[in-house]
Amino acid sequence: MVDELTPETVRERIDRGDEFDLIDVRGDDAYADGHLPxxxxxxxxxxxxTVVDRxxxxxxxxxxYVGKSSIQAARLIEEYGNAESVASMAGGYDAWEPVEASTAD
Known part of the structure; x- marks a missing residue:
C-alpha cells in the first residue's frame, strides 16, 4: 500500500532539507510550466x-497532476525499485499550488 503525503508535509520536508527523490511524472509541458523545488x-x-536499474x-x-498517476508510479517504484519508502503526494500539483502560494507571502 502506497502512503499519501499532504502537500504541506512535502513542503515541510523540502524546507527541512530532508533527503529524498522527488519525482514529477506529469507531461513535459506541465513540468516546464512549473514544478516542486x-x-x-x-x-x-x-x-x-528505468525503475529497476535506477x-x-x-x-x-x-x-x-491530481494524485492518481503518482499512486501508480509509486506502486511501480515500491515493487521494482530499491527505495525503502515510497509515497504519493495527495492531490498532486493542483493541491501544491495553494500551499506554495501561501508560503510565498
Missing amino acids: GAEHVTIEELEE DWADDVIVYC
Missing part, C-alpha cells in the same frame, strides 16, 4: 523503462 521530471513511460534514494515522493 528539486523535482526531477520522469514520465511514467520513462519510469517503466539507484533510488531511501525515500521517494512522487506527484502528478
Whole structure:
C-alpha cells in the first residue's frame, strides 16, 4: 500500500532539507510550466523503462497532476525499485499550488 503525503508535509520536508527523490511524472509541458523545488521530471513511460536499474534514494515522493498517476508510479517504484519508502503526494500539483502560494507571502 502506497502512503499519501499532504502537500504541506512535502513542503515541510523540502524546507527541512530532508533527503529524498522527488519525482514529477506529469507531461513535459506541465513540468516546464512549473514544478516542486528539486523535482526531477520522469514520465511514467520513462519510469517503466528505468525503475529497476535506477539507484533510488531511501525515500521517494512522487506527484502528478491530481494524485492518481503518482499512486501508480509509486506502486511501480515500491515493487521494482530499491527505495525503502515510497509515497504519493495527495492531490498532486493542483493541491501544491495553494500551499506554495501561501508560503510565498
